[in-house]
Amino acid sequence: MLHRERMTARLDGEFAVFLIGARFNRPWAVHKWLPIARAMPRMLRELYAQPELGLLSHEMWFSRTLVLVQYWRSMDALLAYARARDAAHLPAWQQFNRAVGTDGSVGIWHESYVVRPGMYENVYVNMPAFGLGRAGTLAPAVGPMRSAAGRLGVDVADEPMATKTAD
Secondary structure: OEEOEEEEEEEOOOOOEEEEEEEEEOOHHHHHHHHHHHHHOOOHHHHHHHHHHOOOEEEOOOOEEEEEEEEOOHHHHHHHHHHHOOOOOHHHHHHHHHHHHHOOEEEEEEEEEEEEEOOOOOOOOEEOOOHHHOOOEEEEOHHHHHHHHHHOOHHHHHHOOOOOOOO
């Protein structure tokens, strides 16, 4: 469903944002990167089938560099999944290290962030539920929620650009 009006998303409490990806440094080495490209959908299916593991939502882009943004209930849940011996992640990581290691054919990266209440803002216009808007709850971005400063709880009267409402 496309939300034509300005929307903002909220998620109760603290949560974690996990950025993860792979870069195919030798795109012709399909035998090196294809197992990685196949492993992530397997992990996502597992995580969505077991919501108690803590994944709330994700977005994914695929090109020479594969990028996923994941929203987790907590950093503890993310770390527990990464270490779980009975989950899909650990065997995939071990396989990557055996097949690729540091040979340069495929790069792997990730970044993790803990997000506290009141320390983030977002806006969506002419968008379906996306990103945090899919992981959390969407609401109209009206009144004080119309501006980035307002969504962050900043007193816009003290801001030099208080008359502007665009993000």
